Amino acid sequence: MAIANDEPNRLAIDALGLQPTDRVLELGFGPGWGLRTIAARVPDGQIFGVDQSDQMVRQATSMNEVAIAAGRVMLVKGLFSPLPWIDSTFNKILLVNVAYFFDSDGQDMAEVYRVLKSGGRIVIYVTSRETMLKWPFAGSGTHRIYDRKELLDLLEGAGFRPSDIAIKDLQLPLRIKGLLATAVKSRCHFSSRLTPEPVIGPRVAPARPG
Ligand SMILES: C[S@@+](CC[C@H](N)C(=O)[O-])C[C@H]1O[C@@H](n2cnc3c(N)ncnc32)[C@H](O)[C@@H]1O
Numbered sequence: 687m688a689i690a691n692d693e694p695n696r697l698a699i700d701a702l703g704l705q706p707t708d709r710v711l712e713l714g715f716g717p718g719w720g721l722r723t724i725a726a727r728v729p730d731g732q733i734f735g736v737d738q739s740d741q742m743v744r745q746a747t748s749m750n751e752v753a754i755a756a757g758r759v760m761l762v763k764g765l766f767s768p769l770p771w772i773d774s775t776f777n778k779i780l781l782v783n784v785a786y787f788f789d790s791d792g793q794d795m796a797e798v799y800r801v802l803k804s805g806g807r808i809v810i811y812v813t814s815r816e817t818m819l820k821w822p823f824a825g826s827g828t829h830r831i832y833d834r835k836e837l838l839d840l841l842e843g844a845g846f847r848p849s850d851i852a853i854k855d856l857q858l859p860l861r862i863k864g865l866l867a868t869a870v871k872s873r874c875h876f877s878s879r880l881t882p883e884p885v886i887g888p889r890v891a892p893a894r895p896g
Pocket residue numbers: 691695713714715716717720736737738739742764765766767781782783784787
């Protein structure tokens with residue numbers, strides 16, 4: 687499955703628009719290739735990763751040994767929710783081939799939104815519903831799967847504004863169809879989950895001149 691992972695990782699990392707001092711989070715880093723690529727592009731920043739698997743933490747640790755020893759890459763063994771960081775910690779967040787494992791209540795995505803700074807960017811890659819349904823190991827029974835609308839709903843549900851979201855269709859090798867979403871957290875943001883009903887007051891007639 688290397689082809690299914692390498693190209694999406696490369697495109698998603700490019701879409702992050704990394705800067706040398708970024709503080710970046712990768713959710714579900716797997717073997718750690720993405721972390722290594724990010725660390726090479728963020729020489730003066732910090733890169734954090736979270737993954738629930740002991741085996742993946744071991745592999746990613748050995749792939750990123752030097753950057754970990756230098757204190758530039760930090761790995762956490764844990765779940766997508768709750769994340770062990772305070773609000774607005776990161777200015778870039780990467781999720782490649784992980785949103786299939788998000789809960790249907792939106793809690794995992796709400797955590798991602800919470801730890802992203804205002805003005806920060808998230809990039810999500812998922813293989814599209816159409817392709818996933820053809821793979822015996824990746825159906826809707828085991829994975830949460832997405833078409834363009836479902837991916838948009840995931841992001842909007844967490845609080846991203848539709849005008850701050852862009853979703854690209856990708857045509858990858860082996861006829862794999864993918865979706866690459868980029869979203870920026872608005873500087874005057876709100877969470878659609880937390881916003882109370884608007885209070886509608888009595889209409890007040892405008893004052894008449896004179
Ligand atoms: C398909 S792999 C993707 C790995 C990597 N992003 C890549 O593209 O090569 C999904 C990763 O998410 C991790 N994962 C799945 N569910 C998780 C959860 N609820 N909390 C934390 N990690 C999870 C798995 O351990 C695995 O490493």
